[in-house]
Amino acid sequence: MKKALLFLMLLCSTRYLKAQITFDGITVVPSNWTTTSGTGNLALSTTRFKSGTNALKWTPTSNQTLTASNLGITTSQTGNASTSGTHFYIYTNTNSASDTLIVQFLDGSGAVKRTGNIVLNFVGWREYHRNLVTDYGGGNALPGFDLSTVKFIFKKKSGTTGSRQIWLDQIDWVGDTDSRYPGTHMLLDNSQFQITSSLAGGQPLSSWLNTPDIALITPNSTELSGINTIKGRYNTTLTNVTAIELSEARAYYKYCGPSLSSGTLYYTRGLLSDSDQDSLVKFSKYCNIFARKYFYSNAQSDLDTLTLFTKYLIDQGVAEGGRNVMVTNSYTNVRSFNDNFLGVVPLITDATVKGDLIKMLKWSNEYNKIYRNQYLVRNNMDFIHLKLEYIIKLTLLSNDNTEIARDLKCIDRFMTQVIEPGDGGRDGLKPDGLGFHHQSKYFHYMYSYATWIEHAYNLRATPFKISLEAYNYMLKAVKVMFLELNKGLVRANSTSGRFPFNQSSVVKVSDFRNLVIVGGDIINQSIEPEAASLYNYFYKTT
Structure with missing residues (x-):
């Protein structure tokens, strides 16, 4: 009996903790959500929602605040980068880049520990998606804190008046583990995000x-x-x-x-x-x-x-x-x-x-x-x-x-x-003409050469054709590839990527032929002589 009672107590405690962290499929306005104007501009909405059939609708004027209190989220939850991801959906029905929503995360003493900005430059649902450890310090890790309160502060451009409608739904204060990247509405804080x-x-x-x-x-x-x-x-x-x-x-x-x-x-x-x-x-x-x-x-x-x-x-x-x-x-x-x-x-x-x-x-x-x-x-x-x-x-x-x-x-x-050559492990061409991918010489992945040639060929004979500089980069890359793939060489397995001793070229005969034509078009001739000579050499044609 005692074991059963203990299990029920733990279950109820877990559900309560989850309710404090996650705001999903609500049926009533939670008592811990308040606004500076009481509850008159805070209500449930059945017309805008992400999960369930309701969302929280707030209609603020400038400088009004919406507060979620008594969250009870621990330092260990906010201080672990693998579990401290915040995620919620926000909806607006008016695009106004001059309106901003400030999001503040406060500890038990009322001190602001993190601040984010949402530019309300959109209509529809968007995501606030940030990690409390890595996405508020320019990519530098910040320590955890006891998250007690979150405040949303609505700001209108100075000199403007009026209210606007904002919806919130499916909120996880912590615990989101998805990959993050800032959207257009997060542009004010772009430099604060860790590149993930x-x-x-x-x-x-x-x-x-x-x-x-x-x-x-x-x-x-x-x-x-x-x-x-x-x-x-x-x-x-x-x-x-x-x-x-x-x-x-x-x-x-x-x-x-x-x-x-x-x-x-x-x-x-x-x-x-x-x-x-x-x-x-x-x-x-x-x-x-x-x-x-x-x-x-x-x-x-x-x-x-x-x-x-x-x-x-x-x-x-x-x-x-x-x-x-x-x-x-x-x-x-x-x-x-x-x-x-x-x-x-x-x-x-x-x-x-x-x-x-x-x-x-x-x-x-x-x-x-x-x-x-x-x-x-x-x-x-x-x-x-x-x-x-x-x-x-x-x-x-x-x-x-x-x-x-x-x-x-x-x-x-x-x-x-x-295709501009670069040093180090950067993707693309090296100064000697080798092609890199996954930070190594990687002939198998250079099928992007063929794709590039295809689009250069499609732009030929127009004022928008590629430059001679670009063409020369690609010609050198193709030349080096064909020379490196001949059967007479000995190549270290460690420089071959995941496909060692690959003898087949990802640049096919038709691709090479099109490159010859592209080069000729750039110099206002039917073919480009150097590329044509290489083509004849590799394919034993005249």
């Missing part, structure tokens, strides 16, 4: 903060012709849907239950997997199925379904600033996610939804990397292999030829940067 993303995960906010340094100039007739030529080379065709595909997509659509009333989006279920890579691919697949259905039916009802489901995904956080960057060590997911959504974009007629979808895809693919005008320290050959194609396709989606022309010029520069 590998090259595969990228640094989307740092990339997003890059802005164009090449001026917008109205394209001339030659440039307009070049834009049309490139568009033709990246044209895609949608296939019709099958009954099985459509049934699956419609079942999920019904499960989520999106609807519109007087222009306001409602739903029966929130997305809890808006950062899971496989789930993101699934969402893109269903969107693409609805797009293909509309493409072949041209029915308004099918367009409405496509638009509403896309709007729902964006509202749920599959949006610019969300955790939807597809990691480059999962090739199939990257391609499926982008191919599916890129098939959707041209068919969306709602300008806002279409624009938000393009913003999401640019964020996910770190599009603004092309605006960087300096040496790429964190180079990634998988990024070239997987995402260069989608960056070019996203450029071509713009309705503004002036913008397309500018960004194609940026892409030209970017294609030089990604």
Whole structure:
């Protein structure tokens, strides 16, 4: 009997502790949540939620505070980097970059131990996702503390008045272990985060903060012709849907239950997997199925379904600033996610939804990397292999030829940067022409050369063709690869990566032939003599 009683006491204690840490699927406003105006501007919402059927809705004016007290979280919980991850969802229905929400974490004495800032520059759900040890000290580890209180302080731009609505849901004060990277709403604190993303995960906010340094100039007739030529080379065709595909997509659509009333989006279920890579691919697949259905039916009802489901995904956080960057060590997911959504974009007629979808895809693919005008320290050959194609396709989606022309010029520069030689273990080319990946000479992974050549070939014979400098870098890399892969050499196993003594080249005959043509185009000849000579030497042709 005593053992049973002890078990029940421990169980109740555990559940109580969890209730203090996690705020999920609430049915009443917790008594430990208060505001500076009493409870008049604090309520439950059944129209905006992530988990369950409710979320906490707060309607503050400037300088008002929402407080969650008596949390009872220990120093050991906040001081262990593996268990001190904070995660919660926040929703706003108004985009105002001048409004900010300050988040303060206080100990039992009332001292502020951590402070974060959320810029309310979005509409929809976003995540506050930070580690109490590593993400508040510029990447330096901070000691733990007894977390007793969390305060949310709403700030409007000086001189402005009025209130706004803020929703909170699915809160874990500590215990979240997912990979973190700051979104656009965390830009004020970008420098405070520890870099946890590998090259595969990228640094989307740092990339997003890059802005164009090449001026917008109205394209001339030659440039307009070049834009049309490139568009033709990246044209895609949608296939019709099958009954099985459509049934699956419609079942999920019904499960989520999106609807519109007087222009306001409602739903029966929130997305809890808006950062899971496989789930993101699934969402893109269903969107693409609805797009293909509309493409072949041209029915308004099918367009409405496509638009509403896309709007729902964006509202749920599959949006610019969300955790939807597809990691480059999962090739199939990257391609499926982008191919599916890129098939959707041209068919969306709602300008806002279409624009938000393009913003999401640019964020996910770190599009603004092309605006960087300096040496790429964190180079990634998988990024070239997987995402260069989608960056070019996203450029071509713009309705503004002036913008397309500018960004194609940026892409030209970017294609030089990604193969610019660098020292050490950095991904990419070395000064002697060897290709590195995973911090070693790695011929097997240099299939990114073939991808790079493919896109250089697609840009040929236009004003946006690659530079002679970029071409010479690639020619040297291909030359060194072919010389290193001949059967007459002896190579140390330790320098061969995971594929020792690899004798097959990932740059095929057709790739080499296209490189010869690309070089010739740059110098205004049919072929480039040095590359042609190498080609003839390696393939015993004349």
